[in-house]
Amino acid sequence: MPNLTVNGRTVTVEAGKTVLDACRTAEVYVPTLCDDPELEPYGACRLCIVKVEGMRGLPTACTTPAAEDMKVTTEDPEILEVRQWTAQLLLADHPLDCLTCAQCGACGLQDVAAHLGIRDRVLRPMERDAKIDNSNACFAIDMRRCILCGLCVRACDEIQHLGAIDLVKRGYASAVEPFGGGPIKDSICETCGECVERCPTGALTARQYLRPEREVSTVCPYCGTGCRIILGARGDTVVSARGDMDAPISRGRLCVKGRFGSFEFVSHPDRLKTPLIRTADGFREASWEEALALVARELKKYRGDAFGGLASAKVTNEDNYLFQKFVRAAMGTNNVDHCARLCHSSTVAGLRLSFGSGAMTNPADDLLNTEVILVTGSNTTENHPIIGLKIREAVARGAKLLVFDPRQIQLSQLATVWARQRPGTDVAWINGLIHVIIRDGLMKTEFIEARTEGFEAVEKLVAAYTPERVSEITGVPAGLIVEAAHVYATAERASIVYSMGITQHTTGVDNVRSLANLAMITGQIGRPGTGVNPLRGQSNVQGACDMGALPNFYTGYQDVADAEVRAKFEKAWNAALSETPGLTVTKMLPAALEGKIKALYVMGENPVLSDADVTHVVEALENLEFLVVQDIFLTETAKLADVVLPASSYAERDGTYTNTERRVQLTMPVVPPPGQARRDLEIICELATAVGYPMSYASTAEINDEMRSLTPSYAGISHARLEAGEQLHWPCPTEDHPGTPILHRDKFARGLGQFHPVEYKPAAEETDASFPIVLTTGRMLEHYHTGTMTRRSDGLNGLVPGPFVEVNGADAKKIRVKDGERVKVTSRRGSIVLPAKVGTRVDTGVLFIPFHFWEAAANVLTNPASDPTAGIPEFKVCAVRLERAPELAGSR
Amino acid sequence: MKKPGSRVSSEKAGRKLKADAPKARGWGGPGGRLDPEVERWFATEGAAFPSSRSSIIPMLQAAQVALGYLPLDAMRAIARHLVVPPALVEGVASFYAQFRFNKPGRHRVTVCTGTACYVRGSGKLLDDIQADLKIASGETTADGAVSLESVSCFGACALAPVVVLDDKVLRQQTSVSMKKVIQDIPSGPSKGRSRDVRSSPAARGARK
Known part of the structure; x- marks a missing residue:
């Protein structure tokens, strides 16, 4: 560790640090405009020049490594003069309209000018004549204010691993531009804002920003x-x-x-601020007393299995715990579920059967230390962008990427192997990989013998999945199957990352179990940098599942059919509990249509847009005798309700969330709920009390304590520990347990890993002459779920204002449709009209529609056929027909 | 102004890339189908370059020789081959004066404005040629026949002021003689392939 003196003061810094770091350690201010602690040293602005005894000239502190016995001087008249001239050169082409600049008061150039005592602009002003690029709805680019420090370019490269912008041209013409010159909206920019965050001047500024108190x-x-x-x-x-x-x-x-x-x-002004009660011609505002009394009066009529509750993956663990307790203890039924049914119920079921625990096996940071990442059915850079960043960083460090995805997602461009399987053929290609691994002797026999059971059955089954046969089923060239198998199996550490492209099929559980087979046969599990990693789609979907907002499990996946478990909960909750597992979301709605479910309580969910076959969903909800919806906006579902209760957003509550890595995080309220809106858990407690099951808690910590006392995997995760900054992943059975970032280390949660032979089955709906195209649905970067939150952001809505369908150029040509023209997409269940986005992102014979948009709801088309074990609908495959939009049908 | 702290931490030092480690990024754009002429160039020449960052300039040069200039698709093809962002390729290309980004005219008139030629009146010469062609230096006439450029020295100072028409070096030009030269430029393409003057044999020959 070098010792050096800065302005006569001795400091010690770590080896590898720079003179600038040493100056900061010595608490000496050195002006700089291009340095960032997270980026590589660059040396562009020339302001951090210092004198180092024995070194010639004025080296820049940021690029000079600190060395033993250096004597550094940061200020003297000569240094000051050089810095002043450097700043004068910057000011010569910089506008001086500081008062009306968005960066005023937070500007690096202002700081430097003030520090150097600059009182006048001495050089002839040569302000650049650049147009403001206003094309991006989230931030503005004003090149007149750019000082060419390169922070934005370097952030885009080193942090975002994207390189959407670069410094082009030279001399006075130098500028920061996207490829081809802009506008930025037409570039590959992902609007992450890392550049905006770092820009020292007003060249890059967020549109929506006020300085907070x-x-x-x-x-x-x-x-x-x-x-x-x-x-x-x-x-x-x-x-x-x-x-x-x-x-x-x-x-x-x-x-x-x-x-x-x-x-x-x-x-947003649309926030619900008072309870609403349905009248003959819409809604009227009501007081809490009136609304709660009405809901309680109605719900009392439907106690038992005629009642159902939909919990929410967007509220806290504490809220969800109380909700399922309300449904089970106060309403006497296990009919509680939430939208995890629609995203990862096949993971929860499949991984539980194979490993004994239905969650991500390794933390996300493990991706940085792995050699091979197999990504399938996850458009990670759009749907889990920060995990996507970790994958891009891993590739930058030399990891190999295998992508199996029907769409040409961004990650496919970085992949060693990108295979475009036909939607719905995942079991086939995974079996193909396993076939090659066994054929070529790449399996880890030791691991299979010591840690697993049932291998022989898989070995026997995959014998028929030769690369050639797999190629016929999936459309993936046999060579790619062999290459991918070798890359994955021979790696020291390989990680599987998947998401809804795997789970949202009638074969969802099969797909998940196939991936589990693949990991076990190669021993790529239970160690750092390995694992089977489902990425969960909502902020607290893992927590909502963990809290027992599922029809067959209490908290921590304790089976409702298990008498001992039930007795424990009956005692704790002081109520008789039903022993029959409840209905899933996908069964509750048909049951509502049949009149078996008569009342439904929906907390923060919007099944009208999120569930398959929307037309039937609406019919089912309309057939209910009583629907109460608790939400922050009047969603498409809330519009059908008898009573709407105004709840709180994430910024208004405290409690814990469990992320996709099983990491529990504490959150604090930022603002109070608007108007009369209340906390979800307050509403649940008051409703429970009103239906005759008194519930009351002094704090969320108290709710958490009750939950922990009943839930072994959460028992050690107290609010106090989280508040102290501990990072805890469940299972964490005691308060002195450090948590479990990596599952299945020495043995699987169920003991031995269970191999399960899985035969390929085609999707529930295959293409035919009248519906010749496969539709697959999903999310996109700029919007989230049913758009109730993102579509109320001017920025996000400005980036992507409406629906679209991705169409391959060849298919578009067949029906003579150009990019941006409207098309009609029809399935057996309905049809929607929306603009086409023509390109090569999807293959011929495949369409992709994001499901965020009510104007053209993708789920009008989707098939509600569901996985027999998990009940997840087949959102990823349905047969459709593509035509010119009715208004275009006559033309040309 | 900025937070003090661990800037070159050991973790960061450990992550320092080899100069040519594959960078994690796409070449962008959902399309991927490029201009056929660019694809042809890439298939015949471009694909043979090693996929490392040091190939950027050689590839840009090869593309320009083959295509006459660097259309965006050529830079896209290079970026795709090297697995770097296209913006980076453009950033490098736009730094150097040797690269052109607009389709050149069928004939090229290059006026030397180096010291010797300038002293012998090439400044005025250039002004007059610009007026005759009704374009500024660096532009191409509307009919696509002629591109006008200036360079800072051919190394043929004894012939000052020098103008090069396509591959032909014209010695001691005047505004009057140039008027005739321009009038006589055929509207079709020049016989020889239009090459970069800096590397053309004529330019090299003229230096002797």
């Missing part, structure tokens, strides 16, 4: 990654968002939704 760290409300956002508030309004550098998983990174689209909806 106070800031609070909370957990992002969108995908299951669990990034932490620091929300800033002024009074009762959230006005800013930025990444939390101390967050364990995101380390300050945020995606476009987290950075630009996470706060506008919180204070």
Whole structure:
């Protein structure tokens, strides 16, 4: 560790640090405009020049390594003069309209000019004549204010691993531009905002920003990654968002939704502020007393299995715990479920059967230390962008990427192997990989013998899955199957990452179990950098499952049919509990249609847009005798309700969320709920009390304590430990247990890993002459779920204002449709009209529609046929027909 | 202004890439189908270059020789081959004066504005040629027949002021003689392939 003196003061820094670091350690301010602690040293701005005894000239502190016995001087008249001239050169082409600049008060150039005592611009002004690029709805680019420090370009490269922008041309013409010159909206920019965050001047500025009065760290409300956002508030309004550098998983990174689209909806005028009661011609506002009394009176009529409750993957563990307790103890039924049914119920079921635990086996940071990443059915960079970043960083470090995806997703461009399987043929290609691994003797026999059972059955079954046969079924060339098998099996550490492309099939559980087979046969599990890693789609979907918002499990996956478990809960809750497992979401709605379910309580879900075959969903909800919806906006589902209860958003509550890695995180409220809106758990407690099952808690910690006392896997995760900054992944059975980031280390949760032979079965609906095209649905970067939050952000909505269908150029040509023209997509269940996005992102014979948009709801088309074990609908495959839109049908 | 802290931590030092480690990024754009002429060039020449960052400039040069200039698709093809962002390729290309980004005219008039030629009146010469062709230096006439450029020295100072028409070196030009030269430029393409003057044999020959 070198010791050196800065302005006569001795400091010691770690080896590898720079002179600038040493100056900072010595608490000496050295002006700089291009340095960032997270980026490689660059030396562009020339302001951090210092004198080092024995070195010639004025070296830049940021690029000079600190060395033993260096004597550094940071200020003297000569240094000051050089710095002043450097700053004068920067000011010569910089506008001086500071008062009306968005960066005023936070500007690096202002700081430097003030520090150097600059009072006048001495060089002839040569302000650049650049147009403001206003094309991106989240941030603006004003090249007149750019000082060419390169921070944005380097952030895009080194942090985002994208390279959407670069410094082009030279001399006075130098500029930061996307490829081809812009506008930025037409580039590959992902609007992550890392550049905006770092720009020292007003060249890159967020459109929605006010300087906050106070800031609070909370957990992002969108995908299951669990990034932490620091929300800033002024009074009762959230006005800013930025990444939390101390967050364990995101380390300050945020995606476009987290950075630009996470706060506008919180204070949106559309927020529900009073309870609403249905009248003959719509809704009327009501008091809480009246609304709760009405709901209680109605719900009392339907106690038992005529009642159903839909919990929410967007509220806290504490909220979900109380909700399922309400359904089970107060209403006497196990009919409680939530939208995990629609995303990862096949994971929960499949991985539980194979390994004994239905969750991500390894933490996300493990991806940085792995040699091979197999990504399938996950458009990670769009749907879990911060985990996607980790994959891109791993590739940058030399990891190999295998991508099996029917769409040409961004990761496919970085992949060693990109295979485009036909939608719905996953079991076939996974069996093909296993076939090659066994054929070529690449399996880990020792691991199979010591840790697993049932291998022989799989060995026997996959014998028929030769690469040639697999190629016929999946459309993937046999050579790619062999290559992928070899790359995956021969790696020291290989990780599987998957998401809804695997789970949302009638063969969802089969797909998941096939992946489990693949991991076990190669021993790629139970160690750092390995594992089978399902990425969960909502901020607390893992927690909602863990809290027992499932029809067959109490908290921590304790079986409702197990008498001993039931007795424990009956005692704790002081109520008789039903022994019959309840109905899943996908069964509850048909049951409502048949009149078996008569009343439904929906908390923070929007099945009208999120569930398959929307027409039937609406019919089922309309057939209910009583529907109560608790939400923050009047969603498509709430519009059908008899009573609507205004609830709180993520910025208004405290409690815990469990992210996709099983990491439990604490959050704090930033602002109070608007108007009369209340906390979800308060509403549940009051309803329970009103139906005759008194519930009351002094704090969320008290609810958490009750839950922990009943849930072995959460028993050690107290609010106090989380508050102290501990990072805990369940299972964590005691308060001195450190948590379990990696599952199945020495043995599987179920003892031996269970191999399960899985035969390929075609999708429930195959193409035919009238419906010749396969439709697959999913999400996109800029929007989330049913759009109730993201579509209320001007930024996100400005980036992607409406629905579209991705069509291959060849298919578009057949029906003479150009990019942007409207088409009609029809399935056996309905049809929608929307603009076509023509390209090569999908193959011929395949369409992709994101399901966020009510104007053209993809789920009008999807097939409700579901997996027999998990009950997950087949969102990823249905047969459709593509035609020109009716209004175009006559032309040409 | 900035937070002090661990900037070159050991973790960071450990992650330092080899110069040519594959970078994690796409070449962008959902399309992927490029201009047929670019695809042809890439198939015959481009694909043979080693896929490492040091190939950027040689590939740009090869593409320009083959295509006459660097259309965006050529830079896309290079980026795809090297697995780097296209913006990086453009950033490198746009730094060097030797690369052109617009389709050149069928004939090229290059006026030397180096010291010797300038002293012998090439400044005015260039002004007059610009007026005759009704374009500025660096532009191409509307009919696509002629591109006008200036360079800072051919190394043929004894012949000053020098103008090069396609591959032909014209010595001691005047505004009057150039008027005739321009009038006589055929509207069709030049016989020889239009090459970069800096590397053309004529230019090299003229240096002797």
